[in-house]
Amino acid sequence: xxxxxxxxxxxxxxxxxxxxxxxxxxxxxxxxxxxxxxxxxxxxxxxxxxxxxxxxxxxxxxxxxxxxxxxxxxxxxxxxxxxxxxxxxxxxxxxxxxxxxxxx
Numbered sequence: 001x002x003x004x005x006x007x008x009x010x011x012x013x014x015x016x017x018x019x020x021x022x023x024x025x026x027x028x029x030x031x032x033x034x035x036x037x038x039x040x041x042x043x044x045x046x047x048x049x050x051x052x053x054x055x056x057x058x059x060x061x062x063x064x065x066x067x068x069x070x071x072x073x074x075x076x077x078x079x080x081x082x083x084x085x086x087x088x089x090x091x092x093x094x095x096x097x098x099x100x101x102x103x104x
Contacts, residue, residue: 009087018093023100027088028079035088036081037096046073048104055102065095 010018015035019025028038043049049071056078060066068079080096082089 007082007085007089007091009082009085010089015088018090022093022096025096030079030081032086034081034086036079037088037092038080039078039096039099041076041078043074043076043104049074049076051104052076052102055104056099059098059102060095063091063095063098065091067095067099 015027019027019037022037025037025039028036030036041052043052053069053071053076056067056069056076065080065082070077078099080092081087082092
């Protein structure tokens with residue numbers, strides 16, 4: 001489900017309900033005060049981090065929804081929100097659930 005400005009931003013109650021169905025994602029306000037879904041992952045080495053990022057990028061392309069990513073030796077950070085509405089939408093939680101299915 002591609003992100004677009006046509007989707008409404010979720011209310012706090014909806015955010016909490018959907019987040020409870022995910023695996024260790026946290027709600028964080030970014031530097032602009034926008035609520036985001038964020039997950040910090042640890043890996044054994046750089047190769048595993050890169051493998052995870054490559055698998056995630058394939059999912060993001062398929063979904064037409066692209067998270068903000070950072071990674072390095074033994075870690076990856078994923079931040080998701082719908083830029084068009086400056087908040088969280090159902091698409092963000094769908095993408096997060098798909099990311100949770102990645103195995104490395």
